Amino acid sequence: MNAALARLLLSVAYPLLAHAASTARDPRLAALALLDIVLILLVVPLAQRRIGAWLAVGAAAVALFAVQGSATLPVFLLLPPVLFPWLVAWWFARTLRPGSVPLISRIVGGLEQCAPADLAPRLKAYTRWLTTLWAVVLTGIGLANLALGLIAVPDGLLVHLGHAPVVTVPQAVWSWCANLLDYGVAGVLMVVEYLVRLRLFPDRPYRDLPDFIRRLGALGPAFWRDVMR
Numbered sequence: 001m002n003a004a005l006a007r008l009l010l011s012v013a014y015p016l017l018a019h020a021a022s023t024a025r026d027p028r029l030a031a032l033a034l035l036d037i038v039l040i041l042l043v044v045p046l047a048q049r050r051i052g053a054w055l056a057v058g059a060a061a062v063a064l065f066a067v068q069g070s071a072t073l074p075v076f077l078l079l080p081p082v083l084f085p086w087l088v089a090w091w092f093a094r095t096l097r098p099g100s101v102p103l104i105s106r107i108v109g110g111l112e113q114c115a116p117a118d119l120a121p122r123l124k125a126y127t128r129w130l131t132t133l134w135a136v137v138l139t140g141i142g143l144a145n146l147a148l149g150l151i152a153v154p155d156g157l158l159v160h161l162g163h164a165p166v167v168t169v170p171q172a173v174w175s176w177c178a179n180l181l182d183y184g185v186a187g188v189l190m191v192v193e194y195l196v197r198l199r200l201f202p203d204r205p206y207r208d209l210p211d212f213i214r215r216l217g218a219l220g221p222a223f224w225r226d227v228m229r
Contacts, residue, residue, distance in 0.1 A: 003047040010040045015179040018077050022175035025155065030073050031064040037080060075160050078149040081178035082142045089138035091228070092131050102131035106227045110219045126200065130193065137189060141182050148174040 014036045021029035038060045039046070045053035067073055095103040101116045105127040109116035112123075119127070150157050151165040152174040158165045197204075 003044045006047065007040055007043045010036055010043065014040065014080075015183065018080070019175045019179040022074065022077055022155070022179070023172045025074065025171070027068045027070070027073050030077055031068040034073075034076055035061055035064055072160065074155040075157060078145075078152075078155075078157055078174075078178075081145040081182065082149065085138040085142035085145070085182070089135045089142065092135035092138070096128070096131060096135065102128045103227065104128075104131045104134075107216075107219075110223050110227070111215055123201065123204075126197075133189075133193075137185075141185065145174075145178045145182070148177055 014033060017029055017033035017036055020026070021033050035057075038057055042053045042057060046057065092103050095101060095106070101109075105116040105119065105124060108123065108127050109119060112119060116124070116127075148169055151168050152171050153159055153165070153168045155171050156165065156168075156174070
């Protein structure tokens with residue numbers, strides 16, 4: 001199994017493990033979900049058999065096993081649904097600074113086999129708007145997860161800080177939103193954007209979704225490393 005496939009499977013497993021841990025209030029599943037995050041982050045050096053990565057995973061596994069009975073362990077599950085969307089939002093937003101090229105403009109430039117500056121003005125404006133939209137939506141997702149995580153009961157952040165929330169939501173509601181519904185929101189946005197793109201740019205080579213995905217993959221690892229800098 002290659003590293004990309006392993007990361008995909010681990011990424012799919014995480015929200016399921018986190019949701020099961022939150023709804024069942026099972027510290028063992030919480031520890032397993034957090035270990036899954038460590039594996040996602042280190043999957044490439046693990047595949048390269050780097051001893052430091054294997055030692056880090058072993059240390060994380062021992063530490064999580066040691067604290068799996070701690071009442072504060074479920075609090076750590078509140079953090080990824082906030083921090084991960086904000087991290088990706090920052091990745092989009094940082095390319096909107098003056099002098100930078102919007103992230104999606106870079107990707108479309110690769111698909112069009114031209115420099116982003118040479119994109120048609122209408123397409124250039126659209127890709128900048130779409131980069132902004134993703135930054136805003138992902139920031140909003142993180143904020144919503146933070147708000148729900150603060151007032152969730154019985155394992156919300158305010159409860160663990162010793163404050164009774166004025167308004168509360170059950171832990172299961174937070175988990176459904178943070179660990180599952182967010183992915184649905186992102187998926188719906190992708191589908192709607194794809195349909196809008198077909199209408200606005202009917203002459204572009206984006207009509208066939210499988211072919212569009214194939215084109216993205218064909219850009220190659222070097223292109224994606226450069227784009228993500």
